Amino acid sequence: MTEDAHCPDDERLVARAAQALGAPEAAAIDTHVATCDVCRTVLADAARGHDTLPSHHAQRARLTRGTAIGRYLVLDAVGSGGMGVVYAVYDPELDRRVALKMLHSAGARANERLLHEARAMARLAHPNLVPIYDSGTWAGRVYLTMEFVVGQTLRAWLTTPRSAREVLAAYAAAGAGLLAAHRAGVVHRDFKPENVMVGADGRVRVLDFGLAHATPSSDADDLGAGLAQPTGAWLTGALLGTPRYMAPEQRAGQAADARADQYSFCLALNESLGGGLPRRLTPVVARALSERPADRFETLEPVLDALAAAPSSGRRRAAALTGALALAVGGTWLLATPQRACEATADEVAQVWGPAQRATVRAAFESVGAPFAATAFARTAAALDAHAAAIASARRQLCEADRVALLTPVVHATRADCLTARQRELAALADIFASADAEVVGQAGRPPLPRGAREPAATDLARARASLLTARLAEAETAARAALAAAEGLTPGERAEAALLLGRSLLHRSANQPARVALREALFAGERAQRADVRFRAWVDLAELEGLQLLDFEAGAVALAHAEATLEGLPEPGVFRDELLLAKSLHAAAGGDGPGAVALAEAGLALRAERRGAGHPTLLPFLVQLAEAHRVALDTARAEQSARAALELGLQAFGPGDARVMRALITLSLIHQTMGRFDQARREAQEVEALTTARFGARAPRMLPVLLRRTNLEREAGEVGAAKAVFRRYRALAETLPDREWAANFEVMEGLNALADGDAATAYPLLETAVRTTEAMVGLSEVGLVQLLAPLATAAFRAGVTHRGREALDRCFALLAQARPPLSGRVDEAWLTAQASLESGHRLAEGRALAEQARGIWRGANDHFHLGRLEAWLAQHPQATDEARVSR
Amino acid sequence: MTGTSGWAFDLPPSELEAWLSARDAHGLDAARRAELALTCACARGDPRALAVFEAEFLPWARQAASRFGDSAFVDEVCQQLRRRLLVAEGGRAPRIGDYRGRGALDLYVKAVAVRLALNALPPAERAVQLSDxxxxxxxxxxxxxxxxxxxxxxxxxxxxxxxxxxxxxxxxxxxxxxxxxxxxxxxxxxxxxxxxxxxxxxxxxxxxxxxxxxxxxxxxxxxxxxxxxxxxxxxxxxxxxxxxxxxxxx
Structure with a gap:
C-alpha cells in the first residue's frame, strides 16, 4: 500500500474536522488538503459524520430565536465571521430592529478592552461609520449592537463590474469613515472589503472597528497572551480568515496603529481597481504600502486628498468607448435608407424573439419532461409572439412617424425608451425560458409582461420584473438590487419600481425585515416620482407583510387604509379597486372575520369579472380567496363550491402542474379537513405532493409547506404515527437547506405531534420553546397564539409543571377576551382553551362557558363534524362537567 | 452515536492514566475518555475490547468503504483496517494508539477506512472519482x-x-x-x-x-x-x- 509521506495522519484530519486544532496546525492541514485529493476526501467524510461538537465549539452555536440578551430579543442569525455571530435582534425599548454582534469569548481582560473600544466607538458619529448603539456582556461574552444595515459588503458590491469612478468614490467614503475613527483614537486593525457595507441607500459605511485584535493602548503582554493561546476561538477565527490585507507589522504580531489601517486600505483599494490605479494616485499608494510604518504617511489624510483629486481615468475610457460605439451604431444607421431603417427596428425585435429563440425555448421546455410542458410551451410562445408583434409594430410606427417629423423630439424619445424597455423585457423573458427548468415551465403561461410599462427601464429592472413574474425570487432579488445599486442610471420612477420589485421578492421569500425596508423605500421613491401605482402596490405589500406574515392586524389595516387613499391619485382607480378588495378580504379572513372576508371577496370578484369577463384566468385568486373566506365563516358547503370553481378555472387556464392551480387544490384539501372528510383531504394533499414532486423534485424547498400541510392534516385526522412520519421527511429536508426559516417549525410541530401522541413530557419543553420563538416573531398580543398556548397549557399540566400550565391558560383567556373579531371566527381557539381548562380544572367555570359557546357556534353553523367531536370529547371527560368539582 | 454503556474490559487505572497523559487527554469529556480507554485496551490486545471495537466501530468503516466498491472490496478494506489499527507492525505499536480523542472515535475509524479504500482503488479510477x-x-x-x-x-x-x-x-x-x-x-x-x-x-x-x-x-x-x-x-x-x-x- 502506498501512502504519501507528506499526508497528515488521519487523527489530525479528524481533529481538523472537529475544529479541535490550533490555528497554525489547522492552516497547515487546509493548505495540504488544497492539493491532496485523498486527504480532502477523508476530511470531508469526517466533517460529514459530525455528531458531537467539542466543547469549545459550543460557543459558536447559534442562539435560538426568542433568546433574550439584555433587553434585546434574538430574531435571527444573519451571519458569522471569525470574531463572532451577528444576529438580527429586536430592541423593544426603541421598537426597532438592530444588529447584535456576539463576540466569541476572549477572556476577561480582552473583554474589558473590547468593551472599552466599543464605548469609544459609540461616541463616534459619522455618516461613513456603522453606528454602535450599545454594548454589554452576556454569558461571559461581549456583544455590541449597531445599526442594521440593509445592503451588501463592498466585496460583494465589487463583484459586479464598476467604473473606476464608482470604486474611487466608494473608497473615498470608506476612507472618510476610517479617518474620523482615527481622529477619535480608534483603529480598525482589520480593514478589508468585507468590513465595508454598501447600503441599499448607496451609503458606504465601515464596520467592525477594533474587534480583530487587542488595542495598542493596553499593554503588549495581553496581546502576547492572546497569541499564545491558540485555541482562543476569536483568534483562531481571525487567523483562519485570509490575512490578505494585514499590514506587515500585524503579521509579525506587533502592535498596530492607524498606519496599519492606511496600509490595508490602500492594498484593498489597489486590488479593487484591478491595476487601473489613476496615475496621480500611484506614488501615494506606493508610499502607503511601505513595509515600515514609519515610511508611510502620518495619517490617512494625504491618501484621501489624492483620492479626491484623482481624475477618473476609467471614466474617461468609458466615455471614449461609448462614443466609439455610438459612432459605429450611428454609422450603420446612416448607411441604411430610412425605409429600411424602420424595417430594421422590426428585425431587431425578431432577433430577441425569433425562430432560433423559439426552438431553444421549445427544446428547453421539452427537456423538462413534464406532462404539461407542451401546453406550457404553446402558451408561452403565443404570449411572447403577441408581445413581439406589438413591440415591432409600435417601433415601426414610431420610426415612420419620426421620418415625417410627426413627433416632438421629447415625445419621440420617451416612446422610444419605453419600447426599448419592453424589448429588453422580452429579451429577458426569452432568456429565462430558454434556460427553463421545471420551475419556470410550471410558471409559464403567466401573462409575461405587465400592462403599460410606461417608463424606460434598465435591463436589470426588466430582468427583475421578468424573474418575479416567473417566480424566480432569488434572481428577481439580485436583479432588483443590481438595478438599485446603479441608481443613477434609473429615472425616479424606475427607482421606485426597482425598490418595489426588491421588496416583493423579499416578501415572497419571507425575508420580512429587508422586505419592509425595501417597500418603505418604494413608498418614498414612489412619492418623489409621483408614481401612485407603485405606492399603491407597496402599501398592499406592506399590509401583507405586517398583517398576514407578522400577524399585526392593526399595522396591516393601517397599510390598507393608505393603499386605499393612494387610489384617489390614480388615473384609473378601478383597475386597482379589485386588487384592494382582494387584499382586504385576505386580511379579514386572517383576522377571523369570516363574513367580512366573504363580502369583500365577492365584491372583488364581481368587479374583476366585470372588467375582465367571467371565466377570465385572473379570477382565480379571487375564487380561491372566496373559498377561504367561506371556510373562515364556517360555511363549508359554499367554501367547497368556490374552491371547486377555482380548481376548474385553473385547470382550464393553466393545466394541472401550475402553482396557482395547486394553491386551489390545497385550499380544497383544507376545506375537506375542516369538514372532517379526512380521506378526501388526504387524497388532495397527496395529489399536491405528487404534482410538486413532478415539477420541482422531491427535495425542493417547495416541498416543505406541502409536508407541513400533510403533517397537520394527519394529526387532525388522529393519525399521529402518519403525522410523525411525514414530519420526519420535513425535518430531514429542512435540515439540508440553508434557509433557516424552515427550522422555526421544528419545535411547534414536534411538540404538537408528541402531545397528540400522549407524550406530554416530550411535548412540554418543545412547546415552551415554540411559544417563545413565535412570540418573538409575531408579538405577544395576537389571539392566534392561543393555538400554541392552549396545547402548551395542556402539556404543562400533564407534565406536572402546573404553574406554567396556569400561566399559559390565563393568557389564553386574556387573549380571547380582548380579541376583536367575533368569537365565531375564533371558535377553534375557544375550544382549545376550553379543553385545556376542563382537563386541568383551572378556571373551570370559564372553561365550561367557552365550551358552551363553541357548541352554540358549531350548532348554529350546522357543523355536525365539530359538534360530534366536541360531544365525544366531553363524554370522555366526565369530570369536566362534574359540577361538584371545585376549581383548583 | 456509539454508546459507551456496557463496555467491559480489563484496564489497570495506571495504564489508562499513562495513556491519557501521553495523549494530553485529561481535559476531554467522558465520551472521548471512554473511547480512549477502549483504544488503550485494544492496543493491549484485550479480547473483550477488541470485540467491542469489532461490533461497534467496524460497521462505520464498512459503511464508509461501501461508497467505493462492492462487498468483496469492503471486506478487503476492513481486513486492512484491522491489520493497520490493531496489529503491531515493524516494531511500531498498533496504530490505534494514534487516536488522541480530538474528535469521535467512529469518525477516526471512518477516516482510516476512507483512506485505505481510496488507496486500494486503481489510480485511474481514483482520479475519476476525485479530480476536478x-x-x-x-x-x-x-x-x-x-x-x-x-x-x-x-x-x-x-x-x-x-x-x-x-x-x-x-x-x-x-x-x-x-x-x-x-x-x-x-x-x-x-x-x-x-x-x-x-x-x-x-x-x-x-x-x-x-x-x-x-x-x-x-x-x-x-x-x-x-x-x-x-x-x-x-x-x-x-x-x-x-x-x-x-x-x-x-
Whole structure:
C-alpha cells in the first residue's frame, strides 16, 4: 500500500474536522488538503459524520430565536465571521430592529478592552461609520449592537463590474469613515472589503472597528497572551480568515496603529481597481504600502486628498468607448435608407424573439419532461409572439412617424425608451425560458409582461420584473438590487419600481425585515416620482407583510387604509379597486372575520369579472380567496363550491402542474379537513405532493409547506404515527437547506405531534420553546397564539409543571377576551382553551362557558363534524362537567 | 452515536492514566475518555475490547468503504483496517494508539477506512472519482441542446480551461468548491468546517463559482476566438456545470 509521506495522519484530519486544532496546525492541514485529493476526501467524510461538537465549539452555536440578551430579543442569525455571530435582534425599548454582534469569548481582560473600544466607538458619529448603539456582556461574552444595515459588503458590491469612478468614490467614503475613527483614537486593525457595507441607500459605511485584535493602548503582554493561546476561538477565527490585507507589522504580531489601517486600505483599494490605479494616485499608494510604518504617511489624510483629486481615468475610457460605439451604431444607421431603417427596428425585435429563440425555448421546455410542458410551451410562445408583434409594430410606427417629423423630439424619445424597455423585457423573458427548468415551465403561461410599462427601464429592472413574474425570487432579488445599486442610471420612477420589485421578492421569500425596508423605500421613491401605482402596490405589500406574515392586524389595516387613499391619485382607480378588495378580504379572513372576508371577496370578484369577463384566468385568486373566506365563516358547503370553481378555472387556464392551480387544490384539501372528510383531504394533499414532486423534485424547498400541510392534516385526522412520519421527511429536508426559516417549525410541530401522541413530557419543553420563538416573531398580543398556548397549557399540566400550565391558560383567556373579531371566527381557539381548562380544572367555570359557546357556534353553523367531536370529547371527560368539582 | 454503556474490559487505572497523559487527554469529556480507554485496551490486545471495537466501530468503516466498491472490496478494506489499527507492525505499536480523542472515535475509524479504500482503488479510477474533471460530469438539470452541442464540440478545450480556472482559485475557494461538489458536503457542513455561517458558506461558494466561470470564459475566449454569442452560450454551460449538483438536488 502506498501512502504519501507528506499526508497528515488521519487523527489530525479528524481533529481538523472537529475544529479541535490550533490555528497554525489547522492552516497547515487546509493548505495540504488544497492539493491532496485523498486527504480532502477523508476530511470531508469526517466533517460529514459530525455528531458531537467539542466543547469549545459550543460557543459558536447559534442562539435560538426568542433568546433574550439584555433587553434585546434574538430574531435571527444573519451571519458569522471569525470574531463572532451577528444576529438580527429586536430592541423593544426603541421598537426597532438592530444588529447584535456576539463576540466569541476572549477572556476577561480582552473583554474589558473590547468593551472599552466599543464605548469609544459609540461616541463616534459619522455618516461613513456603522453606528454602535450599545454594548454589554452576556454569558461571559461581549456583544455590541449597531445599526442594521440593509445592503451588501463592498466585496460583494465589487463583484459586479464598476467604473473606476464608482470604486474611487466608494473608497473615498470608506476612507472618510476610517479617518474620523482615527481622529477619535480608534483603529480598525482589520480593514478589508468585507468590513465595508454598501447600503441599499448607496451609503458606504465601515464596520467592525477594533474587534480583530487587542488595542495598542493596553499593554503588549495581553496581546502576547492572546497569541499564545491558540485555541482562543476569536483568534483562531481571525487567523483562519485570509490575512490578505494585514499590514506587515500585524503579521509579525506587533502592535498596530492607524498606519496599519492606511496600509490595508490602500492594498484593498489597489486590488479593487484591478491595476487601473489613476496615475496621480500611484506614488501615494506606493508610499502607503511601505513595509515600515514609519515610511508611510502620518495619517490617512494625504491618501484621501489624492483620492479626491484623482481624475477618473476609467471614466474617461468609458466615455471614449461609448462614443466609439455610438459612432459605429450611428454609422450603420446612416448607411441604411430610412425605409429600411424602420424595417430594421422590426428585425431587431425578431432577433430577441425569433425562430432560433423559439426552438431553444421549445427544446428547453421539452427537456423538462413534464406532462404539461407542451401546453406550457404553446402558451408561452403565443404570449411572447403577441408581445413581439406589438413591440415591432409600435417601433415601426414610431420610426415612420419620426421620418415625417410627426413627433416632438421629447415625445419621440420617451416612446422610444419605453419600447426599448419592453424589448429588453422580452429579451429577458426569452432568456429565462430558454434556460427553463421545471420551475419556470410550471410558471409559464403567466401573462409575461405587465400592462403599460410606461417608463424606460434598465435591463436589470426588466430582468427583475421578468424573474418575479416567473417566480424566480432569488434572481428577481439580485436583479432588483443590481438595478438599485446603479441608481443613477434609473429615472425616479424606475427607482421606485426597482425598490418595489426588491421588496416583493423579499416578501415572497419571507425575508420580512429587508422586505419592509425595501417597500418603505418604494413608498418614498414612489412619492418623489409621483408614481401612485407603485405606492399603491407597496402599501398592499406592506399590509401583507405586517398583517398576514407578522400577524399585526392593526399595522396591516393601517397599510390598507393608505393603499386605499393612494387610489384617489390614480388615473384609473378601478383597475386597482379589485386588487384592494382582494387584499382586504385576505386580511379579514386572517383576522377571523369570516363574513367580512366573504363580502369583500365577492365584491372583488364581481368587479374583476366585470372588467375582465367571467371565466377570465385572473379570477382565480379571487375564487380561491372566496373559498377561504367561506371556510373562515364556517360555511363549508359554499367554501367547497368556490374552491371547486377555482380548481376548474385553473385547470382550464393553466393545466394541472401550475402553482396557482395547486394553491386551489390545497385550499380544497383544507376545506375537506375542516369538514372532517379526512380521506378526501388526504387524497388532495397527496395529489399536491405528487404534482410538486413532478415539477420541482422531491427535495425542493417547495416541498416543505406541502409536508407541513400533510403533517397537520394527519394529526387532525388522529393519525399521529402518519403525522410523525411525514414530519420526519420535513425535518430531514429542512435540515439540508440553508434557509433557516424552515427550522422555526421544528419545535411547534414536534411538540404538537408528541402531545397528540400522549407524550406530554416530550411535548412540554418543545412547546415552551415554540411559544417563545413565535412570540418573538409575531408579538405577544395576537389571539392566534392561543393555538400554541392552549396545547402548551395542556402539556404543562400533564407534565406536572402546573404553574406554567396556569400561566399559559390565563393568557389564553386574556387573549380571547380582548380579541376583536367575533368569537365565531375564533371558535377553534375557544375550544382549545376550553379543553385545556376542563382537563386541568383551572378556571373551570370559564372553561365550561367557552365550551358552551363553541357548541352554540358549531350548532348554529350546522357543523355536525365539530359538534360530534366536541360531544365525544366531553363524554370522555366526565369530570369536566362534574359540577361538584371545585376549581383548583 | 456509539454508546459507551456496557463496555467491559480489563484496564489497570495506571495504564489508562499513562495513556491519557501521553495523549494530553485529561481535559476531554467522558465520551472521548471512554473511547480512549477502549483504544488503550485494544492496543493491549484485550479480547473483550477488541470485540467491542469489532461490533461497534467496524460497521462505520464498512459503511464508509461501501461508497467505493462492492462487498468483496469492503471486506478487503476492513481486513486492512484491522491489520493497520490493531496489529503491531515493524516494531511500531498498533496504530490505534494514534487516536488522541480530538474528535469521535467512529469518525477516526471512518477516516482510516476512507483512506485505505481510496488507496486500494486503481489510480485511474481514483482520479475519476476525485479530480476536478469529475466536476464536468455533474449533470445539468435541464440542459438545452445548444449547450449539449457546445459541450461536445469544445469538450477538450473546455476541460482544459475549466480545470485551469479551478486551479487559479485561491486555496480555500478551491477546497470549498471541491468539498461541496465532489465530496458532497452540505452547506452547513462546509460552514461548520470553516467556522462560517451558512449564508457565508453560500456566498463563498457562489463567489468561487463566479470566479471559475469568469476565468474559464477568459481562457476559452483567448483560446477559441469565439464570437460573443458563442462565448455566452459557453458561459451558460459553465454555469450549468456548477449548478447541476447544486442546491436544487441537495
Amino acid at each position: 474533471e469529475a466536476l464536468l460530469d455533474v449533470p445539468a438539470p435541464a440542459e438545452d441542446p445548444e449547450l449539449a452541442v457546445m459541450k461536445l464540440t469544445y469538450r477538450g478545450e473546455f476541460k482544459q480551461a475549466f480545470t485551469g480556472a479551478v486551479r487559479a482559485l485561491d486555496e480555500e475557494a478551491r477546497t470549498v468548491l471541491r468539498l461541496y461538489y465532489l465530496d458532497g458536503l452540505g452547506l452547513a457542513e462546509v460552514a461548520r468546517l470553516y467556522g462560517w455561517s451558512v449564508p457565508t458558506a453560500s456566498r463563498r461558494l457562489a463567489s468561487a463559482r463566479a470566479q471559475v466561470a469568469a476565468q474559464t470564459r477568459a481562457l476559452l475566449g483567448a483560446q477559441l476566438k469565439l464570437s460573443p454569442t458563442e462565448l455566452d452560450s459557453l458561459l451558460r454551460l459553465i454555469d450549468s456545470e456548477l449548478s447541476g449538483g447544486g442546491l436544487a438536488s441537495r
